[in-house]
Amino acid sequence: MVPRIPPGAARPSVLRPAEARGAGTLGGVRIDPHTHSLASDGTDTPAELMARAAAVGLDVVGLTDHDTVRGWQEAEEAVAATGVALVRGTEVSCSVDGIAVHVLSLLHDPGDIALAELLESARTARLRRAQAMVEGLAADFPITWESVAAQAGDLSTVGRPHMADALVAAGVFPDRDHAFASVLHSSGPYYIHLEVPHPRDVVGAIRAAGGVPVMAHPFAARRGKVVSDAVVEDLAAHGLAALEADHRDHTGADRAHARALARRLGLLVTGASDYHGRGKPNQLGENLTAQEVFDEIVAHGTLGVVWP
Numbered sequence: 001m002v003p004r005i006p007p008g009a010a011r012p013s014v015l016r017p018a019e020a021r022g023a024g025t026l027g028g029v030r031i032d033p034h035t036h037s038l039a040s041d042g043t044d045t046p047a048e049l050m051a052r053a054a055a056v057g058l059d060v061v062g063l064t065d066h067d068t069v070r071g072w073q074e075a076e077e078a079v080a081a082t083g084v085a086l087v088r089g090t091e092v093s094c095s096v097d098g099i100a101v102h103v104l105s106l107l108h109d110p111g112d113i114a115l116a117e118l119l120e121s122a123r124t125a126r127l128r129r130a131q132a133m134v135e136g137l138a139a140d141f142p143i144t145w146e147s148v149a150a151q152a153g154d155l156s157t158v159g160r161p162h163m164a165d166a167l168v169a170a171g172v173f174p175d176r177d178h179a180f181a182s183v184l185h186s187s188g189p190y191y192i193h194l195e196v197p198h199p200r201d202v203v204g205a206i207r208a209a210g211g212v213p214v215m216a217h218p219f220a221a222r223r224g225k226v227v228s229d230a231v232v233e234d235l236a237a238h239g240l241a242a243l244e245a246d247h248r249d250h251t252g253a254d255r256a257h258a259r260a261l262a263r264r265l266g267l268l269v270t271g272a273s274d275y276h277g278r279g280k281p282n283q284l285g286e287n288l289t290a291q292e293v294f295d296e297i298v299a300h301g302t303l304g305v306v307w308p
């Protein structure tokens with residue numbers, strides 16, 4: 001087990017890059033509210049993720065696997081031993097006119113039937129879409145549904161990262177990023193759009209379940225098309241709480257854009273690593289959320305933070 005780093009002790013250098021500064025570290029509290037585990041397309045178990053969060057000196061981590069809460073229990077059980085507080089969340093897949101949008105739901109009631117059903121239908125859509133994409137890829141590359149499935153911890157949250165891993169395992173690409181830059185890109189011939197609800201409906205379902213909706217990487221154009229400011233304005237009118245400005249896939253201009261829009265619409269601004277473990281360069285704690293913003297999120301969420 002990785003020991004908790006006491007407050008004031010020297011922090012590992014991963015938390016020192018310029019990207020982490022300015023993301024807000026009021027009171028020295030380090031909060032990274034958006035990460036993934038093996039419960040979706042990350043590569044760490046939830047317990048490993050919590051131990052790694054302790055090792056890099058995080059105080060609070062949010063576990064936000066795609067369309068599932070499956071990893072929560074194991075992460076909760078790791079809180080006491082690691083000394084890292086846990087924000088329970090989910091990154092919900094949404095779609096606007098063929099553009100993929102991700103909305104984080106933080107601190108929602110997992111027993112809320114409507115949101116649980118929405119997540120379940122997103123998982124069903126994921127599985128069907130993955131099977132269709134793999135059918136296309138398998139015609140041209142030495143992968144099979146079985147080889148992709150072998151990369152996924154849980155088939156119900158299977159996605160392009162698992163297809164990337166199968167392509168890497170077959171020797172087609174050196175890593176996930178190369179696979180995404182070519183055959184898996186959303187503008188490529190093998191891409192099939194994930195048919196999921198409009199974020200307006202998802203934001204409403206998250207609020208009804210007592211969650212706090214945060215739009216993840218809203219202007220990350222390297223991933224594909226992004227929505228217009230008008231879409232964000234509409235979401236703000238329907239209960240969106242925050243924009244994730246500080247994210248690796250945002251340029252400096254994207255971050256400034258997100259901050260300015262958040263200010264105009266009265267939204268909070270967050271930052272996070274979107275850590276996925278091995279296979280993606282995102283390092284835990286590379287972007288952070290300010291404590292005052294975190295306090296607002298906690299005040300509006302139904303679930304409590306799991307404190308050590």
Ligand code: AMP
Nearest residue numbers: 041158159160161176177180181223280
């Ligand atoms: P999917 O939900 O199946 O369309 O896959 C989207 C997921 O793929 C995102 O949540 C990221 O984890 C990952 N992803 C998106 N773009 C890239 C990229 N350029 N390189 C590596 N991973 C990516």
Ligand code: ZN
Nearest residue numbers: 036041066276
């Ligand atoms: Zn992901």
Ligand code: FE
Nearest residue numbers: 091102216217
């Ligand atoms: Fe995302």
Ligand code: FE
Nearest residue numbers: 034036091274
């Ligand atoms: Fe994510």
